[in-house]
Amino acid sequence: MAEIIADALTIEFPLYHLGARSLKKRLMAQALRRIREDSDSRVVVSALRDLTFRIGSGERVALIGRNGAGKSTLLRTLAGIYDPVGGRLSVQGTVGSLIDPGAGMDFWATGRENIRLRAWYAGLNEAQAQALSEAVTSFSGLGEFLELPVRNYSSGMQLRLAFAMATASRPDILLMDEWFFTADASFMAQAEARLQEMVASAKILVIATHSMRVVRRLCNRVIRLEAGRVVDDGPTEEVLSRLPEEMRLELETLQPGG
Numbered sequence: 703m704a705e706i707i708a709d710a711l712t713i714e715f716p717l718y719h720l721g722a723r724s725l726k727k728r729l730m731a732q733a734l735r736r737i738r739e740d741s742d743s744r745v746v747v748s749a750l751r752d753l754t755f756r757i758g759s760g761e762r763v764a765l766i767g768r769n770g771a772g773k774s775t776l777l778r779t780l781a782g783i784y785d786p787v788g789g790r791l792s793v794q795g796t797v798g799s800l801i802d803p804g805a806g807m808d809f810w811a812t813g814r815e816n817i818r819l820r821a822w823y824a825g826l827n828e829a830q831a832q833a834l835s836e837a838v839t840s841f842s843g844l845g846e847f848l849e850l851p852v853r854n855y856s857s858g859m860q861l862r863l864a865f866a867m868a869t870a871s872r873p874d875i876l877l878m879d880e881w882f883f884t885a886d887a888s889f890m891a892q893a894e895a896r897l898q899e900m901v902a903s904a905k906i907l908v909i910a911t912h913s914m915r916v917v918r919r920l921c922n923r924v925i926r927l928e929a930g931r932v933v934d935d936g937p938t939e940e941v942l943s944r945l946p947e948e949m950r951l952e953l954e955t956l957q958p959g960g
């Protein structure tokens with residue numbers, strides 16, 4: 703069985719030390735009035751607030767919303783990367799994520815070592831680890847580069863490795879960010895069939911996207927987020943018909959490869 707249940711799910715990020723990237727996030731959060739002090743007097747960004755929903759088998763869900771709405775945070779929370787500070791989250795079924803090409807990758811280790819690490823994290827036995835290694839070697843087309851540290855790879859090569867590892871299994875729940883639609887065209891032509899297969903075999907798909915084409919092509923349900931809250935949720939065409947005009951235009955203009 704595959705099922706995701708969120709009940710008053712809340713995610714906050716404490717703002718301790720601010721690097722350039724966090725600073726950008728903080729400015730964005732400020733613009734959306736989402737910075738506050740928590741009960742321990744820490745300054746926190748409220749990224750997701752009181753999300754309640756259930757996603758069951760057969761549902762293909764698009765997460766839409768403006769920049770900073772909380773789409774990536776929700777995907778990462780479903781993937782177990784962030785822990786809720788409030789509410790409850792239950793995820794039943796095996797989870798595969800195509801969220802961030804660099805996530806879970808050790809840049810100082812070789813491609814081959816990263817494959818072994820992935821197998822180890824997934825609890826695979828020796829035969830399964832060997833099969834994963836062969837599948838990734840063949841699909842990634844990285845050849846002898848697999849013996850070099852990942853920090854020496856180009857971004858396209860990192861993407862190939864990440865994609866090959868993430869798509870070597872058939873998870874019940876597939877979590878995707880649309881980053882891979884921006885991958886180089888020759889690789890995507892090869893990756894497309896595999897992606898379709900993976901999407902088709904997943905019992906649940908959750909994809910964060912800014913593209914109407916991706917929403918219509920892949921999804922039968924849309925959850926629209928605004929400033930960390932769910933503002934609309936329902937069958938694709940119904941939610942799309944209720945979209946504010948300027949947002950519809952944004953979604954229609956952005957067409958990442960899909």
Ligand SMILES: Nc1ncnc2c1ncn2[C@@H]1O[C@H](COP(=O)(O)OP(=O)(O)OP(=O)(O)O)[C@@H](O)[C@H]1O
Pocket residue numbers: 715724727728730731734736747748749767768769770771772773774775776910
């Ligand atoms: N690591 C972080 N540190 C601090 N704040 C964060 C962090 N990640 C996200 N946030 C905050 O959470 C909010 C939601 O961010 P998130 O990246 O989930 O939005 P998004 O909908 O995926 O945006 P985009 O469409 O730009 O990718 C942001 O406004 C930001 O303030």
